[in-house]
Amino acid sequence: PAEAAGGAGAATTPAAPRTALAPRRAPAKTPARVAAAGARTAPARPRPPAGVVQRAPVVLVLDPVLQALPWESVPGLEQQSMYRMPSLAVALASCRAASEPRRLDPRDAFFSLNPSGDLGDTQQALEPLFLRQPTWKGTSGRPPAAAELAEALQTRQLFVYCGHGSGEQYLPAARLRTLRCSAAGLIMGCSSGRLRPPAAAGDEAQGAVLAYLLAGCPAATANLWDVTDKDIDRFTAAVLEDWLEAPGREPGAAVDVAASVNAARGRCRLRYLNGGAAVTYGLPTLVG
Numbered sequence: 001p002a003e004a005a006g007g008a009g010a011a012t013t014p015a016a017p018r019t020a021l022a023p024r025r026a027p028a029k030t031p032a033r034v035a036a037a038g039a040r041t042a043p044a045r046p047r048p049p050a051g052v053v054q055r056a057p058v059v060l061v062l063d064p065v066l067q068a069l070p071w072e073s074v075p076g077l078e079q080q081s082m083y084r085m086p087s088l089a090v091a092l093a094s095c096r097a098a099s100e101p102r103r104l105d106p107r108d109a110f111f112s113l114n115p116s117g118d119l120g121d122t123q124q125a126l127e128p129l130f131l132r133q134p135t136w137k138g139t140s141g142r143p144p145a146a147a148e149l150a151e152a153l154q155t156r157q158l159f160v161y162c163g164h165g166s167g168e169q170y171l172p173a174a175r176l177r178t179l180r181c182s183a184a185g186l187i188m189g190c191s192s193g194r195l196r197p198p199a200a201a202g203d204e205a206q207g208a209v210l211a212y213l214l215a216g217c218p219a220a221t222a223n224l225w226d227v228t229d230k231d232i233d234r235f236t237a238a239v240l241e242d243w244l245e246a247p248g249r250e251p252g253a254a255v256d257v258a259a260s261v262n263a264a265r266g267r268c269r270l271r272y273l274n275g276g277a278a279v280t281y282g283l284p285t286l287v288g
Contacts, residue, residue, distance in 0.1 A: 055080060055081075056081075056284075057081040057083060057256060057258060057284040058080060058082045058083070059082075059083045059084070059085055059091060059284075060082060060083065060084045061085050061086075061087060061091060064195070064197055064198050064204065064205040065197070067086075067195050067205060068194070068195070070224060070272075070276040070277070070279065072258075072261075072262070072276075072279055073271075073275070073276040078262060079262060080262075081256050081258040081259045081284070082258055082280070083258055083280050083281065083282055083283060084279055084280065084281045084282075085213075085281070085282070086195070086205060086210055086281075087204055090213060090214070091283070094213070094218075094283050095283065097216070102184075102219075102285045102286065103254055103285075103286040103287070103288070104157040104158060104183075104184055104218070104285065104286070104287050105157050105288075106240075106244050106287050106288065107133065107135045107136075107244075108135065108156050108158060109133065109137075109138075109156055109157065109158035109160060109183075110136070110137050110138050110149075110152035110153075110158070110159055111130050111136060111137075111139070111140075111159075111162070112138060112139055112160070112162070112163060112167065112170070113126060113127060113130060113138065113139065113140040113141070113160075113163070114162065114163060115139065115141075115142065115143045115144060115163040115167075115170060116143070116163055117141050117142065119162070119163065119164075119229060121229060121230065121233070122162055122229050122233050123140055125230075125233045125237070126162060126233060126237060127140055129237055129241070130160075133244065137152070138152075138160070143170055144170055145170075146172075146175065149170060149171040150171060150175070153171075153176075153179055153181040153183050153215070153217070154179055154180060154182060154183075155182070156182070157182060157183055157184070158183055158184055158186070158287070159183040159184070159185045159186070159217075160186045160188075160240070161185065161186065161187045161188060162188050162189075162233075162236060163189055164189050164190065165190060165192060166189055166191075166192040166193075166208035166222065167189065167192075167208075168208045168211075173208050173211035176211040176212065177214050177215055178215070179215045179216070181212065181216045181217045182216065182217075183217060184219045184220065184287070185212050185219070185220035185221065185222070186221050186240075187212075187220055187221065187222040187223075188221075188222075188223065188235075188236050188278075189222075189223065190223060190225075190226040190227055191223060191225055191226055192208065192223050193207070193209045193220075193222025193223050193224050193277075193278075193281065194207060194225060195207035195210070209222045209281055210281070213281055213282055217282065218282055218283060218285045219257050219258075219280055219283065219284075220281045220282055221257065221261055221279070221280045221281075222278070222279065222281065223277040223278055223279075224276075224278075224279055227273075227274045228270070228274055231268045231269055231274035231275070232268075232274055232277075232278075234267045234268055234269075235267055235268050235275055238260075238263070238264035238266075238267040239260050239261060239264045242263060242264065243255065243287045243288065252288075253288055254287060254288030255286065255287055256285070256286060256287075257280055257284075257286070257287055258280045258284070260287070261278055261280055264278075265278065
């Protein structure tokens, strides 16, 4: 029966019986929920130090005034694999000719060692290394014939020159540019990689090492300025040993040309005066 409350005629309906509330169940611990919870509580993973980041090779296209500076030896760039190109047009033409990095066999090489006959210490230091390679061909202590050099550059995969200058006195640049070269060059004469400033504004720099690139050489390592013989002999031996006899390298593994040049600079007693002179022109190239 209704009960009067709050005045005449006011009535209330009986209250509905209360029901017990069921306890809430915790959400199921699915793998996704567990992973999400762990992500919220786990500390952020630290990034690797900048010094161990593996970067791809860099190709420098430098202004004719800036190309004389050893950018490859600037602190912070010493471990970076770097190549040089005289202009963007030459770089693009070379890229079209080689869609992927060239890989060269260092056992297929020709050398010209002490062609002038007056670098006896250089010949004594490097000749044992050269003669240990049973498949290498070349000359020691005598000037090579122009036809001999032309054939080697077109049929071999590696050309090593250890003499005065760039070797232009034995194979003129005008003739070199007409060849279809397949060999990468290690041109270790004084100022072999030096480029002359352009004669007029807007022109490109000129130099013997560019003749190798225009003839089709995938890469050419040369010196920006004059160097001392004993230090550059140590550098040359270090580069070739890395290509030919590197201990601990997996069978069939290849090494980047510019990376070998970077490592070999440390073998020079005057790392920046002599080792810093060596730079690599061309496109990224592998040896091994």
